[in-house]
Amino acid sequence: MTTAQLTAAVLLIGDEILSGRTKDKNLGFIADYLTAMGIDLKEARVVSDQEEEIVTALNALRRRYTYVFTTGGIGPTHDDITADAVAKAFGVPIDHDPKAVEILLAYFRELGREPNEARMRMARIPQGASLIDNPVSKAPGFQIDNVFVLAGVPKIMQAMMEDVAKRLSRGVPMLSRNVEFRGGEGDAAKPLGEIQKAFPSVVIGSYPFQAPDGFATNLVLRSRDAAALEEAHAAVRRMAQELTEAGKARGWS
Amino acid sequence: MTTAQLTAAVLLIGDEILSGRTKDKNLGFIADYLTAMGIDLKEARVVSDQEEEIVTALNALRRRYTYVFTTGGIGPTHDDITADAVAKAFGVPIDHDPKAVEILLAYFRELGREPNEARMRMARIPQGASLIDNPVSKAPGFQIDNVFVLAGVPKIMQAMMEDVAKRLSRGVPMLSRNVEFRGGEGDAAKPLGEIQKAFPSVVIGSYPFQAPDGFATNLVLRSRDAAALEEAHAAVRRMAQELTEAGKARGWS
Numbered sequence: 098m099t100t101a102q103l104t105a106a107v108l109l110i111g112d113e114i115l116s117g118r119t120k121d122k123n124l125g126f127i128a129d130y131l132t133a134m135g136i137d138l139k140e141a142r143v144v145s146d147q148e149e150e151i152v153t154a155l156n157a158l159r160r161r162y163t164y165v166f167t168t169g170g171i172g173p174t175h176d177d178i179t180a181d182a183v184a185k186a187f188g189v190p191i192d193h194d195p196k197a198v199e200i201l202l203a204y205f206r207e208l209g210r211e212p213n214e215a216r217m218r219m220a221r222i223p224q225g226a227s228l229i230d231n232p233v234s235k236a237p238g239f240q241i242d243n244v245f246v247l248a249g250v251p252k253i254m255q256a257m258m259e260d261v262a263k264r265l266s267r268g269v270p271m272l273s274r275n276v277e278f279r280g281g282e283g284d285a286a287k288p289l290g291e292i293q294k295a296f297p298s299v300v301i302g303s304y305p306f307q308a309p310d311g312f313a314t315n316l317v318l319r320s321r322d323a324a325a326l327e328e329a330h331a332a333v334r335r336m337a338q339e340l341t342e343a344g345k346a347r348g349w350s
Numbered sequence: 351m352t353t354a355q356l357t358a359a360v361l362l363i364g365d366e367i368l369s370g371r372t373k374d375k376n377l378g379f380i381a382d383y384l385t386a387m388g389i390d391l392k393e394a395r396v397v398s399d400q401e402e403e404i405v406t407a408l409n410a411l412r413r414r415y416t417y418v419f420t421t422g423g424i425g426p427t428h429d430d431i432t433a434d435a436v437a438k439a440f441g442v443p444i445d446h447d448p449k450a451v452e453i454l455l456a457y458f459r460e461l462g463r464e465p466n467e468a469r470m471r472m473a474r475i476p477q478g479a480s481l482i483d484n485p486v487s488k489a490p491g492f493q494i495d496n497v498f499v500l501a502g503v504p505k506i507m508q509a510m511m512e513d514v515a516k517r518l519s520r521g522v523p524m525l526s527r528n529v530e531f532r533g534g535e536g537d538a539a540k541p542l543g544e545i546q547k548a549f550p551s552v553v554i555g556s557y558p559f560q561a562p563d564g565f566a567t568n569l570v571l572r573s574r575d576a577a578a579l580e581e582a583h584a585a586v587r588r589m590a591q592e593l594t595e596a597g598k599a600r601g602w603s
Contacts, residue, residue, distance in 0.1 A: 113555055115391045116524070117381030118570065121374075124396070128370030138368045140403070141396040143377070146555075150393070173536040174556035175543040215539030250558060271369070283426040286468030290428040302365055302399075303427035304372070305503060317371065 103268040105131050106158040107141040110151055110169040110179055111249055114143050122251045123168045130258055135268030135321075136164065146170060151182035159186070159244050164265065169249030171238065173215040180239075183246055184223035194222035197237050204235040230260040240264065274318045274330040278337040280344050281305065282314040288336045289316065296329040298322045356521040358384050359411040360394040363404055363422040363432055364502055367396050375504045376421045383511055388521030388574075389417065399423060404435035412439070412497050417518065422502030424491065426468040433492075436499055437476035447475035450490050457488040483513040493517065526572045527583040531590040533597050534558065535567040541589045542569065549582040551575045 107127050113119040124141055131138045139162060144150040151170075158165045170179030184191035197220035205212040219236040222228065229238035229245065233253045238261075239246050245261050247254045278285055282303045293301045299320040306313055316333050320326040360380050366372040377394055384391045392415060397403040404423075411418045423432030437444035450473035458465040472489040475481065482491035482498065486506045491514075492499050498514050500507045531538055535556045546554045552573040559566055569586050573579040 112553065112572075113557060113570070114377075115381060115394065116572065117378055117383075117385050117391075118526075119557070120378040124367075125370055125373040128368060130370075132370050138370075139398060141368065143394040145392060172556065172558065173539040175539070175546050176555050210534060210536065213536065213540065215543070216534075216536035218539075219536075252560070273371075281463060281469075283463065283466065283469035283472075286426040286428070286471075287466065290468070293428050300365065302429050303425065304366060305425060307505070317366070319365075319369065 103136040103164070103266055104139045104162040105136050105164040105166065106139060106162045108151075108154055108158060108165060108167045109141065109143040109249075110146065110167055111143075112145050112176070114169075115145055123247075123249070123254050126251065126255060127166055127168075127258070130262070132271060134262070134265060135270040136265065137268070137271070146176045146178060148178055148182045148185065151179060152186045155183065155186045155244065159242070163243060165244045166247060166261075167244065168247050168254050171219065171236070171246060171248055173218050173236075177218070179246060180221055180223065183241060183244065187223060187225075187241055187244075189224040189241075191221050191223045193217065193220045194226075194228070197222055197228055200228075200235055200237060229257050232256050232259075269321045271319050271321055272323055272326050273320075274326060274333075276316040276318075276330070276333045276337050278314045278316055279308070279311070279341055280314065281312045284340050284344065285314060285316065285336065288340075289333070292329060292332045292336065295332070296320075296325050298325045299329040301329070301333070356389040356417070356519055357392045357415040358389050358417040358419065359392060359415045361404075361407055361411060361418060361420040362394065362396040362502075363399065363420055364396075365398050365429070367422075368398055376500075376502070376507055379504065379508060380419055380421075380511070383515070385524060387515070387518060388523040389518065390521070390524070399429045399431060401431055401435045401438065404432060405439045408436065408439045408497065412495070416496060418497045419500060419514075420497065421500050421507050424472065424489070424499060424501055426471050426489075430471070432499060433474055433476065436494060436497065440476060440478075440494055440497075442477040442494075444474050444476045446470065446473045447479075447481065450475055450481055453481075453488055453490060482510050485509050485512075522574045524572050524574055525576055525579050526570060527579060527586075528571075529569040529583070529586045529590050531567045531569055532561070532564070532594055533567065534565045537593050537597065538567060538569065538589065541593075542586070545582060545585045545589065548585070549573075549578050551578045552582040554582070554586070 114121050170177050226239040226241035233256045238257045247257045282305045302317045304315040423430050479492040479494035486509045491510045500510045535558045555570045557568040
């Protein structure tokens, strides 16, 4: 690779995730999306609806990774403080954005809804940010520098990612291979560790699960080097087959 | 309250969550568990299977919150580095723990599995830690100071929480009330903000969702002060009813 690897972090904002009331679905979606684009998601954080928590986490993440994606806290109510916190993190003013105002006024007119002060708060955008299109409920997200500020409602967040994707660089895609091994990971651990050492450009993960007929393990190989991946994959398959045969002889399921 | 509020953080460890391959289910479970015990989950982080990432995050969290719960990375394979990372974070040595060795040897004997070097790695416990019972697959978690190190497989993690719960202090339970409002949150925002100001001991969250017949909003009130909560709840219900009646007159669904 001649270019530096693209990296990312996700910052989920909201008391409702930390209280357990809402089970987050945004992290998994963004993770899949970035993996498909060849961008490595390196870290995620969940913080409460408190300005200093958001500012501290955002400043730590945006300086460290190529991209940061935030979800939540951009609605019209008093607990929606993300836009202000982002402005504060960047040290820029925040005010009603003319384009956002126009989008919202047109939408509320169409719906017959009152464009009251609270609703128009959703047009407040930090200086220097560009809007992110929201095809579901119009109130835009925004991008400022390397930070993408998205809605918390999964359907809206996912729709916003369409606009976001156009602005992201694509990395060398991460390729992966999977070997399902019918046995405990403790049997595979030693030979697997040796294969891992032999193929430093391939990251090998081992994920045990309960199959209907006993313990089983998913061995997942990930690499940007297709040739090394194929070699390592062949080695892991051989290992799994040998272990399965040996295991059968000893009466494992 | 005469005692300081109990707080907690969760640290999810594993490349598989960041790649999107595994969709995390542990955060939501622990969040519900702690809320029921009156402990406030304040922050969560997801980091990759890299020692320095785990050490840095764990040290940041354990110094800040009453309790920290980690999940993942305590199996027998080369990518299971949590126990070593925790030992490093605390600056203590790590070695095979006699009690953990005994538990594992008995289990592997029963299963007819070879207690090989990789499997016995699961008995390596940082000095000064106490074991956490694993009724599912025996390999123990451990507690060191205010940090609870748990498995990543949800079924095993959940079973370990039974033993963990006995060691946690209980806080004053957080009480909650819910008001479902048939309208956009923009209509509720201003009066809701006023109610929030009038009841500073109650945290009011506003969560829009798409109901079959149009936009709707869940207004969630949370407090440790039962009397204030009931008063605020009555005020929010009154507000929702007034808005619904006004809304109906204007033809909203």
